[in-house]
Amino acid sequence: MTRSAVISVCGRANVGKSTLTNRLVGEKVSIVSDKPQTTRTRITGVVTHGETQFVLLDTPGFHKPRTKLGNYMMEIISNTVFDADCILLLVEPVALVGPQESELISRIKASGLPCILVINKIDTVDKSRILEVIGIYSNEHEFDAVVPISAERRDGLDILLGEMEKFASEGPHYYPDDMITDQPERQICAEIVREKLLQCLDKEIPHGTAVEISSFAEQPNGNVDLEAVIYCEKASHKGIIIGKNGVMLKKIGSLSREDIEEFLGCKVMLRTWVKVKENWRNSDLMLSNFGFKDS
Ligand SMILES: Nc1nc2c(ncn2[C@@H]2O[C@H](COP(=O)(O)OP(=O)(O)OP(=O)(O)O)[C@@H](O)[C@H]2O)c(=O)[nH]1
Numbered sequence: 172m173t174r175s176a177v178i179s180v181c182g183r184a185n186v187g188k189s190t191l192t193n194r195l196v197g198e199k200v201s202i203v204s205d206k207p208q209t210t211r212t213r214i215t216g217v218v219t220h221g222e223t224q225f226v227l228l229d230t231p232g233f234h235k236p237r238t239k240l241g242n243y244m245m246e247i248i249s250n251t252v253f254d255a256d257c258i259l260l261l262v263e264p265v266a267l268v269g270p271q272e273s274e275l276i277s278r279i280k281a282s283g284l285p286c287i288l289v290i291n292k293i294d295t296v297d298k299s300r301i302l303e304v305i306g307i308y309s310n311e312h313e314f315d316a317v318v319p320i321s322a323e324r325r326d327g328l329d330i331l332l333g334e335m336e337k338f339a340s341e342g343p344h345y346y347p348d349d350m351i352t353d354q355p356e357r358q359i360c361a362e363i364v365r366e367k368l369l370q371c372l373d374k375e376i377p378h379g380t381a382v383e384i385s386s387f388a389e390q391p392n393g394n395v396d397l398e399a400v401i402y403c404e405k406a407s408h409k410g411i412i413i414g415k416n417g418v419m420l421k422k423i424g425s426l427s428r429e430d431i432e433e434f435l436g437c438k439v440m441l442r443t444w445v446k447v448k449e450n451w452r453n454s455d456l457m458l459s460n461f462g463f464k465d466s
Pocket residue numbers: 183184185186187188189190191202203204205206207208209210211230231232233291292293294295320321322323324
């Protein structure tokens with residue numbers, strides 16, 4: 172008999188939700204960066220272990236929105252996190268319940284859903300600190316389990332999977348067993364380019380970018396020709412993204428190409444363009460054109 176569970180992953184920005192999702196899936200389905208608000212929508216990662224299939228729902232970081240894009244991201248959290256069999260609340264290994272965690276915990280209580288507290292990044296602190304964190308969070312809510320992990324180093328993930336297994340129930344798998352995500356290839360390629368923008372650029376610039384794959388053409392020899400359009404919010408940002416003599420765009424392009432080749436498993440020719448769309452993060456029309464539609 173097969174078993175399955177839908178597990179949502181929530182927490183403040185930058186806490187490691189996407190890193191954990193990728194580690195559990197065993198492949199990269201969600202982009203990661205050291206900047207907050209990297210994930211903008213719900214990303215599904217599928218993990219099948221023998222009889223059991225977990226459908227992981229990675230979500231944007233919980234924050235106070237300042238743009239319509241931010242509002243969309245918060246709606247995704249509300250619509251995704253509480254539509255699961257079990258919630259993973261990821262927190263930093265800090266003995267302080269911040270406003271984001273407080274708000275999430277009160278919504279978790281209201282939902283009545285099971286919740287596992289996952290303390291991430293334990294590689295950055297000593298053991299005594301972890302006990303303090305467990306103590307402080309246990310005062311806030313009766314979690315179904317508390318699991319300290321290091322997503323980056325894969326520490327504690329088997330224990331976490333064991334706890335998640337308790338919330339699986341008998342029933343058919345939602346996805347084919349060899350599937351790891353429901354995102355189309357084009358979207359993953361666009362996200363890879365956005366990851367490189369986040370890696371290479373500072374301050375507000377990467378947060379104001381969106382990437383669209385305008386052409387995805389498989390060649391007779393099996394290689395793929397791609398065209399990516401990078402949208403940014405200001406002409407001055409466009410100049411920075413392109414860089415002196417085009418050096419920055421070249422770097423972003425070649426880092427993206429390497430990862431896309433690995434993902435698609437073939438040679439890739441990637442052409443990139445940069446266009447300005449002022450204030451797109453506050454335009455309903457542009458947001459919906461970029462696929463930020465609530466469903
Ligand atoms: N030291 C350490 N760093 C980690 C660990 N897990 C994630 N990180 C780092 O934390 C940063 C944020 O990781 P993400 O996975 O993008 O975090 P996120 O919660 O998905 O962030 P948003 O999508 O912006 O909400 C990256 O620089 C990761 O490399 C960990 O276990 N240990």
